[in-house]
Amino acid sequence: MKKKWISILLVVVMATAFFTGCSGSSEPKGDSEKGALDYSTIKIGEITSLVVNDGGWCQATHQSLLAAMKELGIPESNLVVIENVAEDQTSVANAYNALASEGVNLIIGASAGYATFLSDLAASNPDIVVAQQGDQVPNLIGYQIRNYEGMFLAGYASALMAESDKLGFAGSMSEASVRAAINGYALGAKFANPEAKVQLVWANSWYDVDLETQSAKTLINQGIKFMGMEASSPAIPQTCQANNAYCIGYNVDMHDLAPNAVLFSYMWNFAPIFKDILTATVDGTADSSKYYYEGGDCAQLSPFNDAIVPADIQEKVLSVKAALDRGEIQVFGGELKDNEGNILVADGEVMSDEDIKVQKFLVENVIGSWK
Amino acid sequence: MISFITSICAAAIVYAVSILYAAIGEIFSQRAGIMNLGIEGIMLMGAMSGFMTVYHTENLLLAFLVTILVGLLLGLAFAFLTVTLQADQTVCGMAFLIFCSGLSGFLGKSVTGIASAVKFEPIPIPGLSSIPVIGEIFFQQDIFVYLMYLVIPLSIFYIYKTKAGLMLRALGENPASLDQAGINVFAMRYGYVMFACAMTTISGACISLSYTNFWNEGMTGGKGWIAFSLVAFSRWNPAYAVLGALLFGGISILGINMQVYLPGVPSQFYGMLPYAATVVALVITTGSFRKKHSEEPAALCQKYDREDR
Amino acid sequence: MEKTALLEMKGITKKFGTVLANDHIDLQLYPGEIHALLGENGSGKSTLMNILLGIYKPNSGEMLYKGEKGQIKTPKHAAALGIGMVHQHFALIPTLTVAENIFLSLDHCSFILDQQKMENKIREYSEQFSLEVDPGAKVWQLSVGEQQRVEIMKLLCRNCEILVLDEPTAVLTPQEAGEMFKTLRKMAEHGKSIIFISHKMNEVMEHADRITVLKNGRVTDRMLASDADIDRMAKAVVGERDIEKITIRSKGKTGELLIDAKDLRVLNDKGLVALHDISFQLKAGEIFAIAGVAGSGQRELAEALAGLRKITSGRILMKGNEITKTNIRGRVSKGISFIPEDRLKMGLIPGMNMKENTVLKEFRGKAYSRGGILLSKAIRALTEKHVSDHDIKHGGLDLPVSLMSGGNQQKLLIAREINGNPELIIAAYPVRGLDIGATAAIHRTLLEQRNRGACVLLISEELDEIFELSDRVAVLCGGKLMGIRNTSETDYEEIGRLMSGESA
Amino acid sequence: MKIGAIRFEKKQTVSLSRKVLNPVIFILLGFVLSSVFIMANGFQPIPVFGKMITYSLLNTRGLIGSINAALPLMFCGLSVAIAFKMNLNNIGAEGQFAMGAIFGGAFALYGPALPAPLSGIVMFFLCAIGGGLWALIAAALKAYWNVNETIVTLMLNYIALLFLDYLCYGPWMAPKQTTAMTVTIPQDMYLPLIGGTSSGIFLAIIIAVLLYLFLKYTTGGYQISVIKNSLRTAEYAGIPVKKYILIVLALSGALAGVAGFVQVTGIVHRVQAQLPGGSGYTGIVIAYLSQCNPLVILLVSVLLGALQNSSAVVQIMGVPSQIVTMIQGTLMISVIAGEFFNRYRIVYYKADPESKRAEQKNNHSEQKGGAVQ
Incomplete structure (x- = not known):
């Protein structure tokens, strides 16, 4: 009996020592660093919903941020990343508070779902600049990329290459930015071939290897050879490759995942935006009402897959891109109808950015429903 | 239309195979009286370890073996907790689920989001694969599918026609009587739990070595839970597990196709179909309005403690 | 040799x-x-x-x-x-x-x-x-x-x-x-x-x-x-020890008709007929024994009377009132109690303590709960009363009953079942597996109950026990009632023949 | 069971102090084991744990965060626990949570405007009803056709979450918004914050205490306990088992639905896709770790909430995010393994194998229970 109690006591003593020993060692960082900010002292916090090398959205954000920092000479060690932060208030608040207590100057919320929560938190602490992907909400610098410009080119290229009029699109979840990608792709296809139709299939998941595989298979079974995608796993390109179909990668350059199927990829390039935000933060000129809605270089395309895409098509795509950049082509320009027969934009007019951002429609030549 | 059906069938087979390894393994484990709720986590460990090996060595066979080894080790740990320490099987399963999903993410961090150079590719079987329809459905698959063609009859034969299978069935019904007969009940349970975990990791490897050549945290996306549900659904008979897996796979694939053929219904409702079908099928096959002797192993989830005898 | x-x-x-x-x-x-x-x-x-x-x-x-x-x-x-x-x-x-x-x-x-x-x-x-x-x-x-x-x-x-x-x-x-x-x-x-x-x-x-x-x-x-x-x-x-001879065999006055069972048909767990249309009458103040080989329908009979098993056809009247469809609780309140054969799987809850086991049948009563809240003092008092009345040895009222010996478990179970003076006590193999001392105590209790005026339905496979205790004996074989005899007018041989299915 | 000179003997009773002390010891042991993983990643475990604890428990803001994170966990834990009190495995708290939020949300967003306290009360009950009804599907299948409730509740999770997705991405989605959320609920329905802490905590405490009293002191709790311990005895005693399956699973679902209520009115103030965020599954863990004691559930929820919340702060130190999940799993495994030592004592063999210690043992065989005689 005694032995038992002695052993228990021992464990308790050890454990107490273990924890008292550690509580002394973690004092909050002094705030001597405050004051003048420069590129060597700025501390940046990044909050992502998955891991930063997820092969998709988070990776694109992270790489863009690293590129911007490198350009400005900010050491990589100044960046603190918190991964796997769920899109709910408690998780976001917790990540924010942890970063705040670490003394960061800028927080980048890399998922649209953080917006409303970060907005409240940012109001309580104006010292920290918060930039947030997605909608424009109070107290946050908002940023978003006109992905439909890149996807317009994707659809254009697909339609040029496809022999049939029917193209496909594998979507993840019906969210505005996803719909923008779909509509961009469809309008691009129509630009190349007025008869082009885009069959849409939803996976109803942001990341599901199975469902994405099945989406691609379903499209291929429809006789579709070329498809666009808005998905994060490599399942769709790989399914295309296995079934002699082709697709346009999304988020990051997906060439290596399926070298025989990916024509090129649409890539998010936040680097110019981040560069601007970082500069403003260091200068002290950051304005929380600022909103970036960028196309052009931000809606980047990866290099073409020369083995598949003929040179003439490459040229055509590049020339359309130039026209887009110059504003000669308006993706959401009139006359524009949705696939339920409503006129969205009258002839000669252009849809407002507000409407583009929250778009709740699918354009005329998309087969499918957004609801 | 024919090509549509064959393609759905072929896809349903691929889907079914990826959960059947885990489900058949779990049938053995539950027949031995041990329930493992942590299948999802163990599958992730399988997917991660297999991919990790293939990424670094480009040797698929080695990856397959490493996957099995990882499964055996996890099984050993699970058996130690549930058989030797007689811990509650439900909590243990949950703990394994959490621990393994964390561990797989942690260990696999360095290879997340990168493709490996090789993966298991479909191997059309000469001759058989050119049979119309059937060839396309059954014989243009990869090694995991062909292996499953062996696993199904072997597991049924083992359970119902061999001495060891007989002992396994008795083990789940009444471990005390086996113990009295001088059979090492604990060793048997260790064996079957380890076997089940190895099968579960193979299911994981299906996803990272054959479905794709890619690893990402949580990439099994709930397949482990489906495999778990399949076990009771199958009434602990691998043959019914096969039917259940094909049904679930078929319906979920059909659900996506329905978006094309029957548009207008919000796609989430098609997503619900396989789960609703599972409930309905479960009610039909196991509901007690069918007067039948219950197939559930009587000792399932019961701690076996010699001193309680 | x-x-x-x-x-x-x-x-x-x-x-x-x-x-x-x-x-x-x-x-x-x-x-x-x-x-x-x-x-x-x-x-x-x-x-x-x-x-x-x-x-x-x-x-x-x-x-x-x-x-x-x-x-x-x-x-x-x-x-x-x-x-x-x-x-x-x-x-x-x-x-x-x-x-x-x-x-x-x-x-x-x-x-x-x-x-x-x-x-x-x-x-x-x-x-x-x-x-x-x-x-x-x-x-x-x-x-x-x-x-x-x-x-x-x-x-x-x-x-x-x-x-x-x-x-x-x-x-x-x-x-x-x-x-x-x-x-x-x-x-x-x-x-x-x-x-x-x-x-x-x-x-x-x-x-x-x-x-x-x-x-x-x-x-x-x-x-x-x-x-x-x-x-x-x-x-x-x-050994040399004296076996206590049971002396209170003397028969009380013949009681009135208590239970009238007519053409009972009951199914067993496998859905087969376990009781083939049997009829019998029980009177107050008697011990009515059921003899038969294990599995002849005794369990089904006891459960049918207690209300645990559905009666497929036939009726049960208690003092002239129909109770065929009355549920368990209804029958308990009418004065039917049941000492089941499997005390640890059905009669008692091994993992729960004595107090919780004591109050199992009566917790709804006004004396033990009010407005859905259990009155722990009253329950403790009842348990203590059982302990002293029946000489139950235990390690503590708060310990699980699985720690008590079989004899004491059975005494507790019987104490509970006879509490409140029921009119019918169904006792299935009440002394199975018990030592001589506990057996004698339980037999005495059953006789006391009979003398009080209750009817005891005693199910037993020991003919010695039946002949020692009962006033009348019925024999079941394969779910059929082979006959009912006054114990004093029959012998082992006749009962044995009936048990094996030979008609008298 | 024997290993060398050590033997494990079964204990018949466990003292209260041991019951309390045992998990504490093994939680500490779990931390020691977890430090292996931390060291494997090149970090010193002591500062990491120190930071986790000081950040999430030992300062006001952290503690508030941990309590807020723990709130839905508490209700889910209670939900799982009450079902398990009757040996029912409800792994569907996740879906019942979602359904509760959907029912309550429908009222808050589209229902008639009611004066302030009343609207909150109505919403509370609607959330409970939503979760309860969802659980009742599994309950009815279990009670009447004996269909395995584990699988049914699990499948219903997927269906409920997809339905929530459908609403939040579709008809309920806020206009001019791109994320899968509804508009905020009317401000007068917000649960008040008290010093940053959601007042839902009081609701949790009240419900936990009520549940504790219910299980311990009422005839209902008594009957549930009889059913858990022995189904046959319950039937024998005339306890309506089917009715209790329906009631208890519905109550379990209702509690998970209330998790939806506190999350929507106290924290998020709107309905969003993936609202439960795994709380239902964590609830299983909490219920079992707390041995289904409602009061302990509150405490364990806060600890798990703190653990989840410390995820961010250890990442700042450079420790990978998955480590927190692993610590959580290690702690659980450690506590589960520790349970063994509640049931067994270790005996060190000396010269005489069946010496003094063996004599203390209450034993099996014919003499089973002989110790009391």
Whole structure:
């Protein structure tokens, strides 16, 4: 009996020592660093919903941020990343508070779902600049990329290459930015071939290897050879490759995942935006009402897959891109109808950015429903 | 239309195979009286370890073996907790689920989001694969599918026609009587739990070595839970597990196709179909309005403690 | 008869904690003999056999088997040596077939099961020892007697030389028991040695060759069956102690009609008819016994009366009021109480404490709960009352009842069931597995209840108990009511005939 | 069971102090084991744990965060626990949570405007009803056809979450918004914050205490306990088992639905896709770790909430995010393994194997329970 109690006591003593020993060692960082900010002292916090090398959205954000920092000479060690932060208030608040207590100057919320929560938190602490992907909400610098410009080119290229009029699109979840990608792709296809139709299939998941595989298979079974995608796993390109179909990668350059199927990829390039935000933060000129809605270089395309895409098509795509950049082509320009027969934009007019951002429609030549 | 059906069938087979390894393994484990709720986590460990090996060595066979080894080790740990320490099987399963999903993410961090150079590719079987329809459905698959063609009859034969299978069935019904007969009940349970975990990791490897050549945290996306549900659904008979897996796979694939053929219904409702079908099928096959002797192993989830005898 | 012993156990001693279960026991077994181990429950018979089977290890003592010294380490080891046992609770797997169960017990059989070969082997033994079993039947479909045959068959298929049977006749009719002993004799003639455990002196005298009597873990007597007589055995079994003679047998006045059961038809768990349209009447102030072999429908009858089992057709009237469809709670409130046969699986909740077990039937009553809240003081008081009234020994009111001895558990159960003076007490095998002291106390309680004016429906498989206690006896066989007799006007032989299904 | 000179013997009773002390010891042991993983990653475990604890428990803001994170966990834990009190495995708290939020949300967003306290009360009950009804599907299948409730509740999770997705991405989605959320609920339905802490905590405490009292002191709790311990005895005693299956599973679902209520009115103030965020599954863990004691559930929820919340702060130190999940799993495994030592005592063999210690043992065999006589 005694032995038992002695052993228990021992464990308790050890454990107490273990924890008292550690509580002394973690004092909050002094705030001597405050004051003048420069590129060597700025501390940046990044909050992502998955891991930063997820092969998709988070990776694109992270790489863009690293590129911007490198350009400005900010050491990589100044960046603190918190991964796997769920899109709910408690998780976001917790990540924010942890970063705040670490003394960061800028927080980048890399998922649209953080917006409303970060907005409240940012109001309580104006010292920290918060930039947030997605909608424009109070107290946050908002940023978003006109992905439909890149996807317009994707659809254009697909339609040029496809022999049939029917193209496909594998979507993840019906969210505005996803719909923008779909509509961009469809309008691009129509630009190349007025008869082009885009069959849409939803996976109803942001990341599901199975469902994405099945989406691609379903499209291929429809006789579709070329498809666009808005998905994060490599399942769709790989399914295309296995079934002699082709697709346009999304988020990051997906060439290596399926070298025989990916024509090129649409890539998010936040680097110019981040560069601007970082500069403003260091200068002290950051304005929380600022909103970036960028196309052009931000809606980047990866290099073409020369083995598949003929040179003439490459040229055509590049020339359309130039026209887009110059504003000669308006993706959401009139006359524009949705696939339920409503006129969205009258002839000669252009849809407002507000409407583009929250778009709740699918354009005329998309087969499918957004609801 | 024919090509549509064959393609759905072929896809349903691929889907079914990826959960059947885990489900058949779990049938053995539950027949031995041990329930493992942590299948999802163990599958992730399988997917991660297999991919990790293939990424670094480009040797698929080695990856397959490493996957099995990882499964055996996890099984050993699970058996130690549930058989030797007689811990509650439900909590243990949950703990394994959490621990393994964390561990797989942690260990696999360095290879997340990168493709490996090789993966298991479909191997059309000469001759058989050119049979119309059937060839396309059954014989243009990869090694995991062909292996499953062996696993199904072997597991049924083992359970119902061999001495060891007989002992396994008795083990789940009444471990005390086996113990009295001088059979090492604990060793048997260790064996079957380890076997089940190895099968579960193979299911994981299906996803990272054959479905794709890619690893990402949580990439099994709930397949482990489906495999778990399949076990009771199958009434602990691998043959019914096969039917259940094909049904679930078929319906979920059909659900996506329905978006094309029957548009207008919000796609989430098609997503619900396989789960609703599972409930309905479960009610039909196991509901007690069918007067039948219950197939559930009587000792399932019961701690076996010699001193309680 | 100068043969060398096949097995010799010398000075076997086994302690459980402070209790000496076996105290220097010697036992010899010769080839081809039937050896009876006689003794009461708790006298150490089963412990000795479990040592022989390698389940327990003795603290001291040695064993010689075929002249070789050595300890039997495990049941497997015992099996390899050719020693096998039929336990009182069969170790069969109900979902498997007979053949599969036998396969399971074999150490050496091919990996792939040869069903045909096994069935042939079973048939061969069936004929040789007149031991009828259907190899293809599932065990859960078999009667208890058939299951016992499967157990014996298992030992034969394993080529056992020593067969140990623990209380083999407890579940059999006299006729079935006779058949079984014939089988045992045939096996002995083929050179097998048989040990059977029993507490019934008659059968021991009749069927054994030699008898060893155990009491409190010691051998008190050894004799050849031919030398045995009841007095000698009785003295060895119970010692010099006086067995309390039950004196309050005197019959009270005949009571009024309490229960009138008409054409009851009840199904068993397998959905088969367990009671074939039986009718009987119970009167207040009598003990009405139900005799019959285990599985003749007693359980279904008790459960049907208690309201636990649906009555398919027929009616039950209580004092003229229909209660056929009344649920359990309704019947409890009308004064029907039930002491079930399986006290730890049905009557009591082993994992809960005494207070919680005490209040099981009455917690809804005003005295023990108010507005859904349990009155713990009243419950404690009731428990304490039971403890003092029935002399229940316990380690504490807050400890689980699984820690109490069987006798005290049963006393608690009975105390609960007779609390509130019920009019009908259904007592199923109320003294099964209890020692003499507890048995006497419980018998006394039942008689007191009768004398108070309650009707006791006593279900028992011990004819001694029935003849000692009951006023009337009904015999069930295969779910049919074979007849009702006044106990004073019948004898063992008639009841035995009825139990085996012979009409009077 | 024997390993060398050590033998494990079964204990018949466990003292209260041991019951309390045992998990504490093994939680500490779990931390020691977890430090292996931390060291494997090149970090010193002591500062990491120190930071985790100081950040999430030992300062006000952290503690508030931990309590807020723990709120839905508490209700889910209670939900799982009450079902398990009757041996029912409800792994569907996740879906019942979602359904509760959907029912309550429908009222808050589209229902008639009611004066302030009343609207909150109505919403509370609607959330409970939503969760309860969802659980009732599994309950009815279990009670009447004996269909395995584990699988049914699990499948219903997927269906409920997809339905929530459908609403939040579709008809309920806020206009001018791109994320899968509804508009905020009317401000007068917000649960007030008290010093940053959601007042839902009081609701949790009240419900936990009520549940504790219910299980311990009422006839209902008593009957549930009888059913858990022995189904046959319950039937024998005339306890309506089927009715209790329906009631208890519905109550279990209702509690998970209330988790939806506190999350929507106290924290998020809107309905969003993936609202439960795994709380239902964590609830299983909490219920079992707390041995289904409602009061302990509150405490364990806060600890798990703190653990989840410390995920961020250890990442700042550079420790990978998955480590927190692993610590959680390690702690659970450690506590589960520790349970063994509640049931068994270790005996060190000396010369005489069945010496003094063995004599204390209450034993099996014929003499079973002989110790009391």
